[in-house]
Amino acid sequence: MSTPLLGVLGGMGPLAALDFARKLLALNKVETEQQHIPTLLWNVPQIPDRQLALSRGGPSPLPAMLQGIAVLNAAGATRIAIPCNTAHHWFDELAAASTAPLFHIVDATLAQLGGQQEIVGLLATRGALQSLLYQDRFDALRQRYAVNTEDELDELFMPGCYAIKHGKIVEGGRLLEAAGKRLLARGATKLVLACTEIATGLERINSPQLAASVDTNEALARTCLQYWREQNT
Amino acid sequence: MSTPLLGVLGGMGPLAALDFARKLLALNKVETEQQHIPTLLWNVPQIPDRQLALSRGGPSPLPAMLQGIAVLNAAGATRIAIPCNTAHHWFDELAAASTAPLFHIVDATLAQLGGQQEIVGLLATRGALQSLLYQDRFDALRQRYAVNTEDELDELFMPGCYAIKHGKIVEGGRLLEAAGKRLLARGATKLVLACTEIATGLERINSPQLAASVDTNEALARTCLQYWREQNT
Incomplete structure (x- = not known):
C-alpha cells in the first residue's frame, strides 16, 4: 500500500487553501507534530477565476487545475482535496484525470x-x-x-x-x-x-x-x- | 526560462510552515489573487525531530528532508525555502541534492x-x-x-x-x-x-x-x- 499523502489542489484562493490547511492541523489533536497528516499543497493561484468562468463565460480554469492534479499525482498523492466550492463544478473532469481519488466538498x-x-x-x-x-x-x-x-x-x-x-x-x-x-x-x-x-x-x-x-x-x-x-x- | 514556482520544504513543524505561507500572502499587496506567488508546500511532518538530533544524538532528519527536496524538484520548483531554522544545520547537504537553489533563512x-x-x-x-x-x-x-x-x-x-x-x-x-x-x-x-x-x-x-x-x-x-x-x- 502506498504511504498516505494528502494532495491539496489549492490556489482558489491561496488564502482559503491555507485556512483549510490550518483547520487540518487544528482539528487533529496530537501528542507530537509527527502525527499530523502529511500534506502536499499545490497553492498556485494563476488559475482563471472560477466564478467568472461560470457566470460570465470567462476563460476556463480547467486546464490550470488539471496541471495541479498532475503534479499532485506525480508526487504520490493518495487522496486529493479541493478547498474551493466553485471549482467542484469541474469535479468529474478532475476526478477522471486523477489516479488518486478526490474528496467532494x-x-x-x-x-x-x-x-x-x-x-x-x-x-x-x-x-x-x-x-x-x-x-x-x-x-x-x-x-x-x-x-x-x-x-x-x-x-x-x-x-x-x-x-x-x-x-x-x-x-x-x-x-x-x-x-x-x-x-x-x-x-x-x-x-x-x-x-x-x-x-x-x-x-x-x-x-x-x-x-x-x-x-x-x-x-x-x-x-x-x-x-x-x-x-x- | 522555467515558470517560477516556490518550493517550500515544510513540516518542521507543519504550523510554522503555514505561518510562513500566510506571511507570503500577507506581505504581497495584490490587485487579484492571481498575482500571488505560486507555491508548492511539502508539509510532511514525519521528519525526525531536528533539535533532538543535534542536542541528544537522535535519528537524523536528513533522509526525510531529502525526500521532500526530491519531490519539490521533480514538480518543477525553481527556488526552495525552508521555514525551519534548526533544519538549516543540514543546509549544505540539502543544497547539494537540489537543482533548485535554496534560500538561506x-x-x-x-x-x-x-x-x-x-x-x-x-x-x-x-x-x-x-x-x-x-x-x-x-x-x-x-x-x-x-x-x-x-x-x-x-x-x-x-x-x-x-x-x-x-x-x-x-x-x-x-x-x-x-x-x-x-x-x-x-x-x-x-x-x-x-x-x-x-x-x-x-x-x-x-x-x-x-x-x-x-x-x-x-x-x-x-x-x-x-x-x-x-x-x-
Whole structure:
C-alpha cells in the first residue's frame, strides 16, 4: 500500500487553501507534530477565476487545475482535496484525470449538516449558485434552502468574497456577514458557507453567525482527517 | 526560462510552515489573487525531530528532508525555502541534492536586522544554538548577542516551542515571551526569533516583544517575494 499523502489542489484562493490547511492541523489533536497528516499543497493561484468562468463565460480554469492534479499525482498523492466550492463544478473532469481519488466538498458538507434543517441559508458565489452544485443535492434530499438575491450578490456577497481574496479580511467579513444576515432574516436556521473565503472573513470579525454555520473548509478537513485516521488504525 | 514556482520544504513543524505561507500572502499587496506567488508546500511532518538530533544524538532528519527536496524538484520548483531554522544545520547537504537553489533563512534574517545592533537576543532551540547557525555569523560581523541559559532553555524556551508544535499556542506564546524577557533583561535591544514556532505564539498573545523582533519566517517570506518580483519585472 502506498504511504498516505494528502494532495491539496489549492490556489482558489491561496488564502482559503491555507485556512483549510490550518483547520487540518487544528482539528487533529496530537501528542507530537509527527502525527499530523502529511500534506502536499499545490497553492498556485494563476488559475482563471472560477466564478467568472461560470457566470460570465470567462476563460476556463480547467486546464490550470488539471496541471495541479498532475503534479499532485506525480508526487504520490493518495487522496486529493479541493478547498474551493466553485471549482467542484469541474469535479468529474478532475476526478477522471486523477489516479488518486478526490474528496467532494459537498459530500463533506452534507455529512456535517446534521440531517434535515428547517431552511438552509446557502451562501455561495454567483457562479457556484448558477452551477446548482448544492441546490441539486438539497432538492434530492427535499431540503428547503434560501439564497441571496441578485442585488445581494452584487452589493454584499461578491464584493465580500473578492475583498477576502485581495487581503481585505475585515471589510470582506462584514460584507459576507451582511449577506448571511439577509438569509437568516428570510428564515434560514443554518448557514452553509459554500465558498471557502467566507470563514476567513467571519472568523476575523468574530461573527456570531459562525455558531449557526457549516464551514465547508472545516467539513472537508474533517473528511480528510477521517481518511488519515483509517490509514493509521 | 522555467515558470517560477516556490518550493517550500515544510513540516518542521507543519504550523510554522503555514505561518510562513500566510506571511507570503500577507506581505504581497495584490490587485487579484492571481498575482500571488505560486507555491508548492511539502508539509510532511514525519521528519525526525531536528533539535533532538543535534542536542541528544537522535535519528537524523536528513533522509526525510531529502525526500521532500526530491519531490519539490521533480514538480518543477525553481527556488526552495525552508521555514525551519534548526533544519538549516543540514543546509549544505540539502543544497547539494537540489537543482533548485535554496534560500538561506540566516541570510534572509540578517538582511532584515538593519545593521549593527547593541546586543541581539538570539531565541533558538538548544539544537540550533549548539549548531552555532547564527552565532558564527554574528561573530564574523562582530555583532554582540545574548542567548538563553541552559535552565531557561529547559524551563521556558523548549517547553514553549513544543507547546506550539502540539497546538497549545497561548501556553507556548507565554513561555516563549518569558524566554525573550530574560534576554531583554540582559541588555538585548532586538530579538531574533530564530525558531519558526516563536512568532505564532507571540502573535497569538499580542506580545509587545514583536515590535522589537526580527521574525525569521517573515524575513524568509520577504526574500522569496523579492525573487518573485524580480521574475515579474
